[in-house]
Amino acid sequence: MALDLTADPVDLCAALVDVPSVSRDEALLADELEAALRAQAPHLEVLRSGQAVLARTDLGRERRVLLAGHIDTVPIADNVPSRRDGDLLYGCGTSDMKAGDAVFAHLAATITEPRHDLTLVFYDCEEIEAVHNGLGRVEREHRDWLDADLALLGEPTNGAVEAGCQGTLRVEVTLRGRRAHSARSWLGENAVHAAGEVLRRLSDYRARDVDIDGCVYREGLQAVGIRGGVAGNVVPDECVVLVNFRFAPDRSVDAAEAHVREVLDGYDLRLTDSSPGALPGLAQPAAQEFLAATGTTASAKYGWTDVSRFAALGIPALNYGPGDPDLAHTRDEHVDTRLITSAAAALRAYLT
Missing domain, CATH: 3.40.630.10 (Zn peptidases)
Known part of the structure; x- marks a missing residue:
């Protein structure tokens, strides 16, 4: 046709x-x-x-x-x-x-x-x-x-x-522990539990509102995924939290990544993808x-x-x-x- x-x-x-x-x-x-x-x-x-x-x-x-x-x-x-x-x-x-x-x-x-x-x-x-x-x-x-x-x-x-x-980037935050039998959990270090502090920082995060040319861009830093666990009777030795940052276009990708690393200072972060605003x-x-x-x-x-x-x-x-x-x-x-x-x-x- x-x-x-x-x-x-x-x-x-x-x-x-x-x-x-x-x-x-x-x-x-x-x-x-x-x-x-x-x-x-x-x-x-x-x-x-x-x-x-x-x-x-x-x-x-x-x-x-x-x-x-x-x-x-x-x-x-x-x-x-x-x-x-x-x-x-x-x-x-x-x-x-x-x-x-x-x-x-x-x-x-x-x-x-x-x-x-x-x-x-x-x-x-x-x-x-x-x-x-x-x-x-x-x-x-x-x-x-x-x-x-x-x-x-x-x-x-x-x-x-x-x-x-908005610009966008995603990072993986990797938490590591020590694997053990869950019946003897005190012998291990639970990586999933260690993610709690990462989630707390993200929950407490206060995002910016940025006015550019009369347009107000609202930023957001969120956990958008989490994976971890080995089996129902194993203390997990690794947990990965996926974090997405939607940032105002006054930040470059490099500046946005630096900000996320500052918020999550002390953790192992890997940038997986990004696009500028x-x-x-x-x-x-x-x-x-x-x-x-x-x-x-x-x-x-x-x-x-x-x-x-x-x-x-x-x-x-x-x-x-x-x-x-x-x-x-x-x-x-x-x-x-x-x-x-x-x-x-x-x-x-x-x-x-």
């Missing part, structure tokens, strides 16, 4: 949902998007990169705006094809984030003379490990395609603007213009998104999409079609 990019973006969203695109299996949808852009948007230069589809204008405008959205979804949960129920459109990926993709693709095809040059990036593998993220591949292979004065990611925000994002960048003219044109006020993004990748390149980036983040990845995932319509209208006003 060929995609009609000029159709109502609500209908386009349903059509996108009806093409399954679970992470690593986006080829069919990428093919459909590429074919539609080449056939229906002759004013755009189109590039295929793996399972990502890129398009852009070259009108010599003073500024360039980049619209980015991932086309992959989490595994389908008996929620494809899409279905309508009044103002609600149900289906896998409706909120996260084929509604945003539909708005971006529709505008790219129907706005032939934007007042800013436009770049579209529809990319793959966002829902799985960061090493596979198609946006990273585009950065490595086609860096110039990411240059812009403002990047807008269609992540679900209920039509609000969420600026920047993104400053809101609201002072940039293109971001101010977007907020004014859409009549919105930005708030902080809780969680990590690919705006971080753009921020690392020195490109201001905002999250703006019609989906509901609370419905992402759920079996009854859906989107309010009125938010698709209003997002398309707001972006059209901004871009024209």
